[in-house]
Each structure stands twice: as C-alpha cells, then as structure tokens.
Amino acid sequence: MSEPSLGGLAFADLWNIDFHCAFLFEVPVGPAEALLPEDLEAVEAAPGLALMSLIHAHYTPENRGGPEPFDEIVCSILVHPDLSLDMPTPRLTLGVLDVWSNSQAFVEYKTGALGMPVHYHPSLRSEIAEDRLSTKVWDHDGPIFEMGLGKIEPNFHEESFYGQYFAQPEQDLNQGPWRWSGRLTEHQRPREASSTLHSHPFFPESVLRGSLRCNMQQLSEPGATVNMRTYAYQVADI
Amino acid sequence: MSEETPRKEYLDATYDMFLGSIMGEKSEYDRFLEWVHDVEDDDAFPFETCRVGAQRPQVSMRRTSGELLDVINMSSYNYLGFGYHPDVIEAAKEALDLYGLGAASSPVHSGGFEVHRKLERTLVDFMGLDGRSASVFSSGYGVNTGVISALMRRRHHIVLDRAAHMSILEGAQLAGSKLHYFEHNDVDQLREILKEIQSKKKRRVLVCTEGVFSADGDFGNLRGIVEAAKEYDAMTLVDEAHSFLVAGENGRGVAEAHGVLEDVDLYVTTFSKALGGVGGAVIASEEMARYINWYAKCRMFSCAIDPAVTAGVTKALELGGSSIGDERRKRVKSNAMKLREMLASDVDLGVSESWIVTVNYGDEERTIPLLDALQRKGLDASVLQFPAVPVGESRIRLFVTSEHTDDQLRKAADIIIAAANEIGFSTRSS
Numbered sequence: 001m002s003e004p005s006l007g008g009l010a011f012a013d014l015w016n017i018d019f020h021c022a023f024l025f026e027v028p029v030g031p032a033e034a035l036l037p038e039d040l041e042a043v044e045a046a047p048g049l050a051l052m053s054l055i056h057a058h059y060t061p062e063n064r065g066g067p068e069p070f071d072e073i074v075c076s077i078l079v080h081p082d083l084s085l086d087m088p089t090p091r092l093t094l095g096v097l098d099v100w101s102n103s104q105a106f107v108e109y110k111t112g113a114l115g116m117p118v119h120y121h122p123s124l125r126s127e128i129a130e131d132r133l134s135t136k137v138w139d140h141d142g143p144i145f146e147m148g149l150g151k152i153e154p155n156f157h158e159e160s161f162y163g164q165y166f167a168q169p170e171q172d173l174n175q176g177p178w179r180w181s182g183r184l185t186e187h188q189r190p191r192e193a194s195s196t197l198h199s200h201p202f203f204p205e206s207v208l209r210g211s212l213r214c215n216m217q218q219l220s221e222p223g224a225t226v227n228m229r230t231y232a233y234q235v236a237d238i
Numbered sequence: 239m240s241e242e243t244p245r246k247e248y249l250d251a252t253y254d255m256f257l258g259s260i261m262g263e264k265s266e267y268d269r270f271l272e273w274v275h276d277v278e279d280d281d282a283f284p285f286e287t288c289r290v291g292a293q294r295p296q297v298s299m300r301r302t303s304g305e306l307l308d309v310i311n312m313s314s315y316n317y318l319g320f321g322y323h324p325d326v327i328e329a330a331k332e333a334l335d336l337y338g339l340g341a342a343s344s345p346v347h348s349g350g351f352e353v354h355r356k357l358e359r360t361l362v363d364f365m366g367l368d369g370r371s372a373s374v375f376s377s378g379y380g381v382n383t384g385v386i387s388a389l390m391r392r393r394h395h396i397v398l399d400r401a402a403h404m405s406i407l408e409g410a411q412l413a414g415s416k417l418h419y420f421e422h423n424d425v426d427q428l429r430e431i432l433k434e435i436q437s438k439k440k441r442r443v444l445v446c447t448e449g450v451f452s453a454d455g456d457f458g459n460l461r462g463i464v465e466a467a468k469e470y471d472a473m474t475l476v477d478e479a480h481s482f483l484v485a486g487e488n489g490r491g492v493a494e495a496h497g498v499l500e501d502v503d504l505y506v507t508t509f510s511k512a513l514g515g516v517g518g519a520v521i522a523s524e525e526m527a528r529y530i531n532w533y534a535k536c537r538m539f540s541c542a543i544d545p546a547v548t549a550g551v552t553k554a555l556e557l558g559g560s561s562i563g564d565e566r567r568k569r570v571k572s573n574a575m576k577l578r579e580m581l582a583s584d585v586d587l588g589v590s591e592s593w594i595v596t597v598n599y600g601d602e603e604r605t606i607p608l609l610d611a612l613q614r615k616g617l618d619a620s621v622l623q624f625p626a627v628p629v630g631e632s633r634i635r636l637f638v639t640s641e642h643t644d645d646q647l648r649k650a651a652d653i654i655i656a657a658a659n660e661i662g663f664s665t666r667s668s
C-alpha cells in the first residue's frame with residue numbers, strides 16, 4: 001500500500017524498530033560545526049552549545065536488513081531545517097555524521113535509498129537490558145556507548161513527529177524528510193539519566209572533549225514497535 | 239595659543255583613547271577618571287550635564303560644577319516638540335493613574351496592556367499599510383538588535399551601509415551572519431555585493447540602511463537601495479529613527495518620500511525622536527511581526543515598555559497624523575533650511591540635507607573647548623568625533639525642531655559663527 005509523499009518526496013519505506021533509544025548531548029558549537037558540511041548550521045541550544053544526537057535502533061527481522069534482527073547506530077549534530085520543504089514543522093533535523101550497522105543488506109539498501117553515509121561493521125553488538133530501559137553498544141575496538149533512563153521514571157505515551165536529515169556521503173549534500181511514530185518516554189533530566197560515551201573511532205574526538213551533558217532522553221516503550229517512515233531523498237539546493 | 243598659557247595635557251587626549259589593557263590590571267578606568275577630573279577641575283567641559291526641565295527649544299542645564307546655564311537646545315531629538323505637548327503629557331498621566339508605573343513583566347508573558355495594543359494599531363493605521371503589524375520594543379536600539387538577530391543566522395548574509403547605526407551593526411554581529419558593507423548610499427556597490435551573494439548558495443539576505451543618517455544628516459538612497467534588494471530577492475530593513483513622523487508627505491518617512499514604503503520588509507522606528515518618548519517598533523508583515531514578538535530575545539527577556547510612555551507616544555502619534563503634524567513637519571523643514579542659510583557662508587555644512595544640520599570643525603582636539611564655548615555663549619549642541627566619525631572629521635550636530643523660533647535660530651547661528659572664528663574653523667575668507 002503506497003503512502004503519501006512528504007515535502008514533495010515520495011514515500012519509500014516503513015521501518016519497524018523494536019528498540020529505539022535517542023539521546024541528545026551538549027557539545028561545543030565550534031567543533032560541532034567543523035564536522036558538518038559547510039552549508040549546514042548547528043542549532044545552538046544555548047550560546048556556544050550545539051546538540052549531538054546519538055541513536056541506537058534495533059530492527060525486527062522483517063526489515064530490509066533481515067533475516068536476523070540487526071542494529072543501527074547514528075551520530076548527528078542537530079541543524080537548522082530547510083523550511084522550503086512543504087511539510088509539517090520538523091521537530092528535529094539531523095546533520096548526519098555517521099551511521100553504522102551490522103547488517104550488510106541494510107547498509108547497502110540504506111546507502112542507496114537515503115543517500116546517507118552508512119557503514120558496515122559486522123562486529124557491532126548491542127545488549128539491551130531485560131527491562132529494555134537501557135542499552136550497551138560495542139564492537140571489536142571496544143565499548144562505544146551506554147545509554148539508559150537510569151533513575152528516570154518512564155512515562156510512555158503515543159507520539160508522532162516529523163523530522164529532516166542532511167547527509168554528505170560524498171560530494172553532494174543530500175536531504176530528506178522522515179516521520180517517527182510510536183510509544184515513547186521523553187525527558188530532559190541529565191542528572192538522573194545514565195550515559196557514557198567512550199573514546200571510540202565511531203565518535204569524532206573533537207566533540208567528546210566537551211562536557212557531554214545529556215540534554216534529552218527518548219526511549220521507545222518495551223514491547224511496542226516504532227514506525228519510522230522514510231522518503232526519497234534529494235540533493236539539497238542550499 | 240599664547241606663550242604664557244601652556245597647552246593643557248587633557249586636550250591631547252580624547253575619550254576614545256582609554257582602551258582596555260590586554261593585561262590583568264584595570265588601569266583604564268583610573269586613567270579615564272583622572273582625565274575627566276582634570277577637565278572638570280578646570281571647568282573646561284561639562285560631562286553629562288543635567289537638564290532641569292523638559293526638552294524645549296530653550297532649556298536650563300546644570301553643569302557638574304553646579305553652575306546653571308540657560309541655553310538654546312539643539313541637542314535633543316524632540317523634532318516636533320511632542321515630548322512636552324500638553325495632550326501627550328495628559329495621556330501619559332491618565333495611563334499612569336490607571337496602570338501604575340511599570341509593566342512589571344515581559345510583553346510575551348503578562349506585561350501586555352491595552353495601551354500597548356492601541357499603540358500597535360495606531361502605528362499600523364498611521365503607516366497606512368495593509369496586512370502589516372507592529373512589534374513594540376522598550377528601546378529603539380533593541381528593535382535593531384532584537385529583530386536582526388531573530389531573523390538572521392550564521393549562514394545568512396547581512397549587507398550594511400557603512401554608515402549604519404551601531405544598533406544595526408550589533409544586531410548583525412549578534413546574528414553571526416556573514417557581513418558585507420557597501421560604501422554609504424552606493425547602490426552600484428550594493429548591486430555588486432548582492433550579485434556576488436546570489437551567484438553562490440540560495441541564502442537569506444538582509445540589506446540594512448536608514449532614512450536619515452544621524453551622523454551626516456543626509457538621506458538614505460532608499461529608492462535605489464530597496465529596488466536593488468528586490469531585484470536580488472533580498473529583504474530590507476530601513477531604520478527611520480530620525481525620519482519617522484518628519485519625512486514624507488504624511489510623515490511616514492523617507493521610504494514614503496521615495497515611493498518605496500510598501501516594499502520595505504522591516505520598517506524600524508524609535509519613539510525617542512519625533513515622538514518625544516522612549517521605545518521603538520518594527521512594522522512588518524503580520525507573520526514576521528508575530529515571530530519577532532517571540533524570537534527577539536531582548537523583547538522576550540525584558541520588561542515591556544511602560545504604560546504611561548506608551549499612552550504618551552500613542553497620543554503623539556495621533557497628533558503627528560493630524561493637521562498639527564502637517565504644520566510641524568513643514569515648520570521643522572523650513573527651520574532647518576533657515577539655519578543652513580544663516581550658516582552657509584561661514585562654516586562647512588557637510589552633506590546634511592535634513593533637520594540634523596551638521597557643521598564640520600575637523601580636529602577632534604577642538605571638541606572640549608568648542609562645546610564649552612558653545613554652552614557658555616548659550617547653545618547646547620551635540621558633537622561627534624572619532625571613533626564615531628573618521629579622524630579629523632569631527633562635527634557639530636544641530637537638531638532643529640519645529641518649535642525653534644526665528645530668533646532662536648538666529649542666535650544659534652551667531653553663536654556657531656562666533657565659535658568658528660574663535661576656534662578657527664570658519665570658512666569665511668577674511
């Protein structure tokens with residue numbers, strides 16, 4: 001069944017994600033912008049502070065990466081959107097720095113379908129806690145990150161929001177819209193959340209030198225499936 | 239200067255020389271104060287004198303020495319005399335009785351009063367533009383810093399007339415956008431810059447200029463600038479601080495006089511000049527004004543303009559839109575013309591064309607003795623020197639109002655000419 005387009009870009013895929021953890025970390029704006037393509041501008045949450053988004057998504061086997069369940073980790077800097085795209089106001093716009101996955105099929109498909117820098121890392125592993133409120137991710141180089149609600153009391157509810165991304169895997173700066181829907185709990189409680197980002201090749205060293213206060217925590221409900229809709233991408237004319 | 243009176247050291251220093259030290263100590267404060275004291279001890283120049291009454295054409299002012307001087311006032315912006323108009327004062331008093339002293343909150347929280355809405359409506363009606371709204375600020379300076387930094391970001395471009403006011407420049411710096419400058423009123427250079435920007439990435443571009451430039455008293459070349467901006471799909475911000483209510487047939491500024499009022503995206507005015515109050519506003523499309531209300535940080539995070547001033551300014555605007563406004567607009571222009579004629583053969587009047595009449599006196603070391611001489615002879619004028627203007631291009635600014643009498647204009651001209659002869663900047667060949 002074909003779904004409507006978004007921002008003038010044709011619907012492409014509906015991804016089913018059975019664990020979705022997205023945290024934002026405060027990083028110094030200078031180093032953050034230095035990592036972005038020249039045309040993008042980091043959102044300054046407060047003077048001098050940009051936001052780095054870190055996502056761990058665990059996909060169900062029926063997705064294009066199957067037959068086994070697989071993982072994806074995404075590191076981005078939040079940037080200003082392109083409001084000339086005719087779509088509802090994007091809540092988050094990701095300036096994607098890097099995407100890793102342990103499914104080769106997923107990497108191949110997503111690279112082509114979304115115009116993102118998706119890299120195959122077969123040794124990528126994750127351990128989602130039994131209560132599904134925290135996650136640990138590592139590979140053969142060692143631990144990458146741990147993120148969890150910690151002492152935060154979750155408050156799961158239905159949510160749906162729109163976003164955009166920009167990515168520059170090679171020469172062109174690509175852009176596309178997305179839509180997230182599912183049940184999640186969302187907080188801004190840096191002191192109660194628990195997170196550790198390790199010094200690891202996945203992270204640009206320059207951003208890890210900042211205070212890395214965890215600005216926001218989003219986590220999907222245990223047992224519920226998140227739907228992520230993606231659309232055709234285009235070369236950004238900005 | 240005669241042999242017996244050695245030149246005072248403080249004359250060699252000017253206020254712009256007291257720059258901060260790169261080291262840890264804070265000696266610039268001490269040095270500046272020492273210089274002020276040296277000047278004051280000689281009663282050579284009064285820093286920050288106080289008025290003892292309203293900004294009328296003739297005022298009494300108290301120098302720091304305590305001495306009271308009666309002077310012709312050509313250093314206030316009260317161009318149409320509305321700051322002390324009885325109806326304006328009455329309206330302010332009524333609002334004071336009704337609302338009390340202050341707004342006591344940000345305009346986007348609980349600091350909005352009915353007088354604020356009335357002022358917004360009166361501004362929009364006065365401008366006669368459909369589909370526009372006004373966003374009111376507690377200072378004219380804040381309009382520029384707030385509006386520019388709300389709408390423009392780092393990847394955007396701001397193109398400024400080199401003579402633009404500090405508040406525009408600070409707004410542009412705050413936005414962090416890429417800044418470009420064109421020489422004062424140079425439309426050809428503006429076009430080149432816009433063309434160059436357009437040849438690159440599709441980006442928001444804002445061109446900033448003014449109606450009347452307060453340093454030179456000349457008009458912004460608004461027709462040319464606004465047309466060029468439109469051609470290249472750039473937005474325009476025109477600061478009509480010194481021209482609102484005065485220039486144009488209906489007082490809608492130089493943009494009205496140049497026939498480009500409808501094409502100006504962000505029309506900025508202050509309430510501190512011809513309206514005789516304090517505060518400012520931007521008149522923009524309804525969508526933009528509403529966005530600015532919430533995204534101009536110095537508006538959101540600062541208390542709303544006080545209700546009494548708001549009511550007074552509204553009344554001044556109503557008067558300005560009536561036949562009283564028409565009369566006073568005519569008079570201020572003819573007064574400026576008369577003063578220029580009285581001065582023309584004795585001093586260098588620069589490029590001034592407006593109600594800000596400039597008299598060039600050149601060397602900034604003349605500033606202290608000149609201002610002192612003017613005051614003692616009975617004229618209070620404003621001076622500009624480096625760094626506000628280039629070195630050696632110091633000038634007196636005479637803010638002419640509709641309420642100056644012919645006699646006051648004549649006396650002021652005589653005082654300037656006498657000072658020019660004494661201090662040595664007369665242009666009359668003897």
Ligand SMILES: Cc1ncc(COP(=O)(O)O)c(C=O)c1O
Pocket residue numbers: 377378379380382403405448452477479480508509510511516517518
């Ligand atoms: C061109 C211009 N814009 C803005 C301002 C600031 O206005 P206000 O004094 O009302 O804050 C001034 C003040 O002199 C000005 O000359």
